[in-house]
Amino acid sequence: QVELVESGGGLVQTGGSLRLSCAASGRTFSRYAMGWFRQAPGKEREFVAGISWSAGSTVYADSAKGRFTISRENAKSTIYLQMNSLKPEDTAVYHCAASQTIVAGDDLWDPHMYDYWGQGTQVTVSS
Helix, strand or coil: CCCEEEECCEEEECCCCEEEEEEECCCCHHHCEEEEEEECCCCCCEEEEEECCCCCCEEECCCCCCCEEEEEEHHHCEEEEEECCCCHHHCEEEEEEEECCCCCHHHCCCHHHCCEECCCEEEEEEC
C-alpha cells in the first residue's frame, strides 16, 4: 500500500510559478513510476507529466511541454512538478499517482496503469 500526499498548490497570477510536491509512504517508492494528472471542474481528468522509477524517462502532455518539469527524489520518496508561465487554463486539482506496473515510458500517460492516487491539491491561476 502506498499513500500519496500532494502539497504546494495555491492561487497565482498568470505568468507565475508554483512547485507541487507529492510525498509517498512505503519502502519501495524508488520502484514506482509516478505521474501528475489534473482535473478541472466539468472536465475529464487529463495527464500532465510522468516519470519512470529511475527518472530515465519523462513524458509531458503537449500543454505542459516547455513550461512544466517533473522530477523525483527517491531518497525523500517525493516527486515534484515545477510549473512556470502558468495560464488560467492550468487551473485544476492536481493529483499525483503511482504505478507498480509501468516499465516503459510510453505508458506513463495512461491513468489506467496507475495503482495509487493522492487526494489532490488545488491550483488556481487568475487572469
